[in-house]
Amino acid sequence: xxxxxxxxxxxxxxxxxxxxxxxxxxxxxxxxxxxxxxxxxxxxxxxxxxxxxxxxxxxxxxxxxxxxxxxxxxxxxxxxxxxxxxxxxxxxxxxxxxxxxxxxxxxxxxxxxxxxxxxxxxxxxxxxxxxxxxxxxxxxxxxxxxxxxxxxxxxxxxxxxxxxxxxxxxxxxxxxxxxxxxxxxxxxxxxxxxxxxxxxxxxxxxxxxxxxxxxxxxxxxxxxxxxxxxxxxxxxxxxxxxxxxxxxxxxxxxxxxxxxxxxxxxxxxxxxxxxxxxxxxxxxxxxxxxxxxxxxxxxxxxxxxxxxxxxxxxxxxxxxxxxxxxxxxxxxxxxxxxxxxxxxxxxxxxxxxxxxxxxxxxxxxxxxxxxxxxxxxxxxxxxxxxxxxxxxxxxxxxxxxxxxxxxxxxxxxxxxxxxxxxxxxxxxxxxxxxxxxxxxxxxxxxxxxxxxxxxxxxxxxxxxxxxxxxxxxxxxxxxxxxxxxxxxxxxxxxxxxxxxxxxxxxxxxxxxxxxxxxxxxxxxxxxxxxxxxxxxxxxxxxxxxxxxxxxxxxxxxxxxxxxxxxxxxxxxxxxxxxxxxxxxxxxxxxxxxxxxxxxxxxxxxxxxxxxxxxxxxxxxxxxxxxxxxxxxxxxxxxxxxxxxxxxxxxxxxxxxxxxxxxxxxxxxxxxxxxxxxxxxxxxxxxxxxxxxxxxxxxxxxxxxxxxxxxxxxxxxxxxxxxxxxxxxxxxxxxxxxxxxxxxxxxxxxxxxxxxxxxxxxxxxxxxxxxxxxxxxxxxxxxxxxxxxxxxxxxxxxxxxxxxxxxxxxxxxxxxxxxx
RNA sequence: GCCGGGGUGGCGGAACUGGUAGACGCGCCGGAUUCAAAAUCCGGUUUCUUCGGAAGUGCGGGUUCGAUUCCCGCCCUCGGUACCA
Numbered sequence: 087x088x089x090x091x092x093x094x095x096x097x098x099x100x101x102x103x104x105x106x107x108x109x110x111x112x113x114x115x116x117x118x119x120x121x122x123x124x125x126x127x128x129x130x131x132x133x134x135x136x137x138x139x140x141x142x143x144x145x146x147x148x149x150x151x152x153x154x155x156x157x158x159x160x161x162x163x164x165x166x167x168x169x170x171x172x173x174x175x176x177x178x179x180x181x182x183x184x185x186x187x188x189x190x191x192x193x194x195x196x197x198x199x200x201x202x203x204x205x206x207x208x209x210x211x212x213x214x215x216x217x218x219x220x221x222x223x224x225x226x227x228x229x230x231x232x233x234x235x236x237x238x239x240x241x242x243x244x245x246x247x248x249x250x251x252x253x254x255x256x257x258x259x260x261x262x263x264x265x266x267x268x269x270x271x272x273x274x275x276x277x278x279x280x281x282x283x284x285x286x287x288x289x290x291x292x293x294x295x296x297x298x299x300x301x302x303x304x305x306x307x308x309x310x311x312x313x314x315x316x317x318x319x320x321x322x323x324x325x326x327x328x329x330x331x332x333x334x335x336x337x338x339x340x341x342x343x344x345x346x347x348x349x350x351x352x353x354x355x356x357x358x359x360x361x362x363x364x365x366x367x368x369x370x371x372x373x374x375x376x377x378x379x380x381x382x383x384x385x386x387x388x389x390x391x392x393x394x395x396x397x398x399x400x401x402x403x404x405x406x407x408x409x410x411x412x413x414x415x416x417x418x419x420x421x422x423x424x425x426x427x428x429x430x431x432x433x434x435x436x437x438x439x440x441x442x443x444x445x446x447x448x449x450x451x452x453x454x455x456x457x458x459x460x461x462x463x464x465x466x467x468x469x470x471x472x473x474x475x476x477x478x479x480x481x482x483x484x485x486x487x488x489x490x491x492x493x494x495x496x497x498x499x500x501x502x503x504x505x506x507x508x509x510x511x512x513x514x515x516x517x518x519x520x521x522x523x524x525x526x527x528x529x530x531x532x533x534x535x536x537x538x539x540x541x542x543x544x545x546x547x548x549x550x551x552x553x554x555x556x557x558x559x560x561x562x563x564x565x566x567x568x569x570x571x572x573x574x575x576x577x578x579x580x581x582x583x584x585x586x587x588x589x590x591x592x593x594x595x596x597x598x599x600x601x602x603x604x605x606x607x608x609x610x611x612x613x614x615x616x617x618x619x620x621x622x623x624x625x626x627x628x629x630x631x632x633x634x635x636x637x638x639x640x641x642x643x644x645x646x647x648x649x650x651x652x653x654x655x656x657x658x659x660x661x662x663x664x665x666x667x668x669x670x671x672x673x674x675x676x677x678x679x680x681x682x683x684x685x686x687x688x689x690x691x692x693x694x695x696x697x698x699x700x701x702x703x704x705x706x707x708x709x710x711x712x713x714x715x716x717x718x719x720x721x722x723x724x725x726x727x728x729x730x731x732x733x734x735x736x737x738x739x740x741x742x743x744x745x746x747x748x749x750x751x752x753x754x755x756x757x758x759x760x761x762x763x764x765x766x767x768x769x770x771x772x773x774x775x776x777x778x779x780x781x782x783x784x785x786x787x788x789x790x791x792x793x794x795x796x797x798x799x800x801x802x803x804x805x806x807x808x809x810x811x812x813x814x815x816x817x818x819x820x821x822x823x824x825x826x827x828x829x830x831x832x833x834x835x836x837x838x839x840x841x842x843x844x845x846x847x848x849x850x851x852x853x854x855x856x857x858x859x860x861x862x863x864x865x866x867x868x869x870x871x872x873x874x875x876x877x878x879x880x881x882x883x884x885x886x887x888x889x890x891x892x893x894x895x896x897x898x899x900x901x902x903x904x905x
Numbered sequence: 906g907c908c909g910g911g912g913u914g915g916c917g918g919a920a921c922u923g924g925u926a927g928a929c930g931c932g933c934c935g936g937a938u939u940c941a942a943a944a945u946c947c948g949g950u951u952u953c954u955u956c957g958g959a960a961g962u963g964c965g966g967g968u969u970c971g972a973u974u975c976c977c978g979c980c981c982u983c984g985g986u987a988c989c990a
Binding site (some may be wrong): 126129131166169170208225242243251252254255256257267299300301302304305307308309311377378379381383384430441503504506507509510511512541580581582586618619620621622623625627655656658663692693694695697698700701702703705706708709710712713715716719755759762763764766767769771772773774775776831846847848850852853854855858882890891892893895898899901902 | 906907908909910911916917918919920921924925928929930931932944945955970971983984985986987988989990
C-alpha cells in the first residue's frame with residue numbers, strides 16, 4: 087500500500103513544520119561548534135531567477151550538511167535593497183523606488199520559503215532600512231575623524247542633454263542610454279575611502295585565504311597590483327615645476343625618447359596657455375570614455391606640449407607629449423617613454439616618428455632589431471654609459487643610488503589599486519551624513535542626529551535626476567556646530583558600502599544600541615561564503631577592506647571576513663546568460679508548481695559542478711523528477727513490505743549481501759568527500775543514483791537481505807537530505823524513524839565493509855589496453871607481472887617482440903613496453 | 906587591451922595525485938506493459954571498421970612507458986575591468 091509522490095502538498099506540509107517549530111532559528115551556543123554559512127544576499131529585482139535558485143541551493147546544501155555534522159549552523163538571508171534598477175523601475179512605472187523595493191522583497195521572501203531554504207528568517211535585514219544604514223553613516227563619520235575618508239575631485243560620465251550623471255552601464259557606445267547624447271567627462275568633488283592605506287595588508291593576507299579559490303586570489307593580487315619602481319623628477323625648461331614620473335623599468339632610463347603626461351596634468355594646462363591650439367585636443371580627450379577597457383583599446387593619440395625635459399644623466403633635451411592613454415590617477419600622471427623596450431611606447435613612437443633607441447640586449451647574446459618591434463624582456467644594459475653591462479637588479483640599484491645622490495629620485499612602491507570613490511549622484515541610496523557650513527566647513531552629522539533618513543515618498547522626473555537634490559526640506563539644515571544655515575550633502579553612497587558589512591550585521595541584526603555586539607565575534611568569520619564569480623574582485627575586496635576597518639574601530643577581532651569561498655558559475659540557456667532582454671529566462675515559480683522544489687533543487691545541483699556554468703535543460707529537470715519518483719516508489723514499497731531494521735552480523739552475510747554493503751559504504755565515503763572536502767554535488771548525486779540502481783536490482787527478502795537493504799536506503803535518504811529536504815523527511819518517516827531528518831547525524835562508513843579479496847587490473851601493451859585481469863589483493867608485483875604476460879591477448883600483441891620494460895601500478899594497471 | 910575561468914559523445918557532465926576516456930543523467934533506438942497513449946520497467950547507445958582492430962578530450966607542437974591531466978604557441982568562448990549588482 088503506497089501513496090503517490092505529491093511534492094506540492096508534501097512540501098507545504100513540511101515547510102509548515104519547520105516554520106512552527108522554528109527549526110532554523112539559531113542562537114549563540116558555546117557548547118557547539120558554530121558554522122556560519124552565507125550566500126550573497128539578494129538584490130530585490132522582483133522575482134527569483136534560476137541563478138538565485140542555484141546560488142541559494144548550494145548554500146542551503148552546505149548548511150544542512152554541516153548541521154547533520156552536529157554544528158550550530160546559522161544561515162541568514164536579507165536584501166541588498168538600494169540601487170539603480172529601483173530608480174529605473176520608478177521612472178518606468180511611476181512609483182517610488184521604496185514602494186517597488188518593499189513589494190519585491192515580500193514577494194521574493196515567499197519564493198525563498200517555497201524553495202525550502204533553511205534560513206533563520208528572524209535575522210532578515212534590508213539595507214534600505216534606516217536602522218541598517220544608520221550604522222554605515224556612523225562608521226563613515228568615525229572614518230572621517232581617522233582620516234580614512236576624504237573629498238577630492240573625481241571624474242563622472244555626464245549626459246549634457248539630460249543634465250545627469252550616468253553610471254558606466256548607462257553609457258552605450260559612448261552615448262547616454264536615454265538621450266543618445268555623446269557622454270562627456272566631468273570632474274566634481276566626491277567622497278573617497280582610503281582603501282590604499284590597506285593595500286599592503288589586503289595583498290599579504292591573500293596568502294592566508296586557504297579556503298578561497300586560487301583564481302579569485304590571483305585576480306585580487308593582480309588587481310591590487312603592487313609594483314616596485316623609481317619615482318624621479320625631470321627638469322623641464324620654461325616650466326617652473328619639476329615633472330615627476332614613475333617607472334618600474336629604471337634600467338631603460340637611457341632609452342627615454344619622450345615623456346608623456348595625462349591630459350588632466352597641470353603641465354598640459356600650462357601648455358595650452360602657451361599654445362591655445364592644444365585646447366581642442368584636450369577637449370577631444372574629455373569626450374573619450376574613462377573606463378579601463380575603453381582606455382586600453384582606444385587609438386593612442388598625443389600632441390607635443392611644447393615643453394622639453396632634460397635627461398638627468400645625458401643632459402639631452404627630451405620632448406614632453408600630452409597623451410590620451412596616460413592615467414592621471416595612477417602614479418604621478420606622467421610617464422617616461424622608452425619605445426625600444428615597451429610595446430605601447432613603441433607603437434606611439436612609430437606613429438609620431440619619435441626616436442627608438444635600444445638600451446637593453448638579451449642575456450643570451452642573440453641579436454634583436456628594435457626598429458621591428460619592442461624588446462620588453464629584462465636583459466643587459468647597453469648605450470647606458472657607466473651602467474653598461476649591468477643586469478636589471480644591478481642597474482636598478484645603481485641608478486637608484488645615483489638619482490638619490492642628485493636628490494631627484496627614490497624607490498617607490500606603487501599599487502594599481504585606487505581609492506574607493508563612494509559618492510553617487512543618485513537618489514536610491516544611503517545619504518552621506520555630511521553637512522557643509524559656510525563658516526565651519528565640512529561637518530559630519532553627529533551620532534545623536536543619525537540616521538540621516540532618505541525621504542521615501544518621492545516623485546521621479548523623467549531624466550533620472552535625484553529627487554532629493556530638488557528638496558530644500560531635505561538639504562536645508564542648521565549647522566550642527568554653529569547653528570547657522572547650512573547645506574546637507576545630497577549625494578548617496580555607492581551600494582557596495584552596504585554590501586561590504588552586512589555579513590557582520592547578521593550576527594545581531596536588531597541591536598539598536600550598537601552596530602555589532604559580542605554575537606559578531608561568536609559568528610564571525612563566515613565559515614562558508616557562496617556567491618557568483620562576478621564578485622571576485624570588487625565586492626569581495628571591499629568586504630575584506632571593511633572588515634579590517636571594523637576591526638580597527640574595535641568591533642571585530644578577526645582579520646578576514648570569509649574563511650571559505652565558493653564562487654558558483656552562471657545559469658545559461660542555449661549557451662547564453664539568462665536575461666529578460668534575450669527572452670531565454672526560465673521561471674522557477676512555474677517549475678516549483680509543476681515538479682516541486684525538491685526537483686528544482688536536485689536538478690540545479692546535479693546538472694553541473696557548482697563552480698561551472700550550468701546549461702539549463704527542461705528534459706534534465708524531467709530526469710531529476712523521475713529519480714525522485716523512483717526512490718519514492720522503491721522506498722515506499724520496501725517500507726510497506728516491512729523492511730528490516732534489525733541488526734545483522736557481517737560474518738553471516740552472503741557474498742551478494744556483502745557486495746551491497748561494500749557498495750553502500752563506498753558510496754558514503756565518496757559522498758562525504760564530495761560534500762565536505764570537494765563541495766561538488768553532481769558527483770555525489772550520481773553516486774547515490776548508482777547505489778539506487780544497485781539496490782533496485784538487489785532482490786533479497788531474507789532477514790539479512792532486508793537489513794542490508796535498509797542500511798542502504800537509509801544512507802541514501804540521509805545523504806540526499808541536504809539536497810532534497812522535503813521528500814527525504816517523508817521517506818525517513820516511512821522507514822520507521824521519528825523526528826526531523828535535519829538533525830539526524832550524517833552517516834559514517836565502515837572500512838571493514840569495504841574489504842575486498844580481488845581487484846581488477848588493466849593490462850596495457852605499449853600504452854594500449856589489451857586485457858583486464860582479476861588479481862588477488864595480496865598478489866605481489868612479480869605475480870601480477872607473470873599473470874599479465876601470460877594473458878592470451880597480451881601474448882598476441884607482444885609476440886615476436888622484445889619486452890623492454892614492465893610497469894606495474896599497484897591496484898591499477900600493468901603496462902608492458904615491447905619493441 | 907589587461908586579469909581570471911572554460912572548451913571531452915547527439916546534449917549536461919565524469920575521470921579527485923600523470924594510470925580503464927565517456928561514471929551518472931538527458932535524448933535516441935529496440936523490447937515489455939496497455940484497446941491506445943501517458944507513466945513505468947528491461948536492454949542498447951563515442952566514431953569509423955575489412956569485426957582483427959583503428960581513431961578520439963578546441964587547434965599545432967613537446968615531455969613521458971603512459972597526457973583530458975604537465976610544458977610551449979595559437980583559436981574560440983565566458984566573467985571582471987573600479988558608477989550594474
